[in-house]
Amino acid sequence: MRFTIESQQLESDLVKRVEEMIEQSPSICYQCGKCSAGCPVHYLMDIPPNVVIRLLQLGQIDRVLESRTIWVCSSCSTCSTRCPKEFKIAECMDALRELALATGKDTPSEKDIKLFHQVFMSNMRMFGKVHEASIAGVYKLKSRHFFADVGAGIKMFLKGKIKLFPHRIKGVKEIRAMFEAAGYGRKEKEEPSTEDKEQEKLI
Ligand code: SF4
Ligand code: SF4
Numbered sequence: 001m002r003f004t005i006e007s008q009q010l011e012s013d014l015v016k017r018v019e020e021m022i023e024q025s026p027s028i029c030y031q032c033g034k035c036s037a038g039c040p041v042h043y044l045m046d047i048p049p050n051v052v053i054r055l056l057q058l059g060q061i062d063r064v065l066e067s068r069t070i071w072v073c074s075s076c077s078t079c080s081t082r083c084p085k086e087f088k089i090a091e092c093m094d095a096l097r098e099l100a101l102a103t104g105k106d107t108p109s110e111k112d113i114k115l116f117h118q119v120f121m122s123n124m125r126m127f128g129k130v131h132e133a134s135i136a137g138v139y140k141l142k143s144r145h146f147f148a149d150v151g152a153g154i155k156m157f158l159k160g161k162i163k164l165f166p167h168r169i170k171g172v173k174e175i176r177a178m179f180e181a182a183g184y185g186r187k188e189k190e191e192p193s194t195e196d197k198e199q200e201k202l203i
Contacts, residue, residue, distance in 0.1 A: 012059040012061050014061045014062075014065075014099060014103070015056050015059055015061050017095075017099060018056065018061070018092060018095045018096065018099065021091075021095040021098075021099075021182060022088050022091045022092050022095050024087060024088050024092075026053045026056040026057050026087070026092070027057055028085045028087055029050070029053040029054070029057065029083075029085060029087050030085065031050055031053075031054060032050075032084060033048075033050045034050075034079075034082045034083060034084065035049040035050050035053075035079035035080075035082060035083055035087075035089050036048035036049045036050045036051070036079075037082075038078045038079060038082045039073075039078060039079055040074070040076060040078060041072050041073065041074055044068075044072045045067075045068060045069040045072050045073075046067050046068045046069055047063070047064065047067045047068075047069045048069075049069070049073075049079050049089055049093075052064050052067070052069060052070075052089075052092075052093075052096075053087065053089065053092070056092075061099075062105060064096055065096060065099060065100040065103065065105040065106060066100075066105055066106070066107050067107065068107060068109065068110060069093075070093055070096045070097050070100060071097065071106075071107070071110040071113040071114060071117075072110070072113070073090070073093040075090050075093065075094065076090070077090040097117060101114070101118070112143055112145070115139060115142055115143055116135075116139055116143075119135055119138045119139045119142070120135060121179075122138075123135045123138075124175070124179075125175065125176055125179050126166075126168075126172075127166050127167065127168050127169065127172065128168060128169035128170075128171060128172035128175040129167075129169055131163065131166035131167070132156075132161075132162045132163075133157075133162050133163065133164055133165075133166070134166055136153060136162075
């Protein structure tokens with residue numbers, strides 16, 4: 001893979017934002033490639049994880065934000081566990097997803113993954129923990145994949161794995177404060193996002 005780099009790209013405010021979000025600098029990576037070698041979904045990615053980190057080192061963050069890789073990453077943390085430099089690659093992928101959405105630089109493909117990500121994060125912020133039934137409801141309404149995985153959903157419900165009604169944990173304000181401190185989600189005084197409004201309707 002060959003990239004042309006302009007000197008002004010070596011300094012990037014967005015890379016600094018990633019560093020703030022994960023409290024670590026990509027510069028510690030020495031490109032051993034262990035992260036990519038262990039990634040279970042690397043074959044679906046357009047840029048391998050170690051190259052994502054290399055591009056951040058070179059200030060080429062737009063290429064990363066436009067990539068399929070950040071949406072295909074399943075946050076399994078195998079890469080972070082294997083990294084000899086203890087670089088937080090999985091957290092870095094999380095930060096890149098949020099930045100891609102915040103800056104509008106995300107790829108136009110992978111719409112369903114992005115939608116699921118937004119609904120999941122909104123649900124976590126709303127209740128302080130995941131409520132699967134409202135995630136499935138909002139996701140299906142917005143994606144229009146009404147009948148996908150219905151059989152699995154019914155089986156899980158019958159086995160008591162899916163609760164019908166959500167439960168807000170006591171520390172939900174603290175969870176929201178954590179989201180905001182990490183730069184995720186909207187501020188308390190801002191208008192609720194579309195995902196938040198949809199999930200409020202289901203309560
Ligand atoms: S495993 Fe760590 S040091 Fe090695 S390439 Fe990946 S991020 Fe860099
Ligand atoms: S967290 Fe993402 S990049 Fe890292 S190993 Fe898992 S799927 Fe691959």
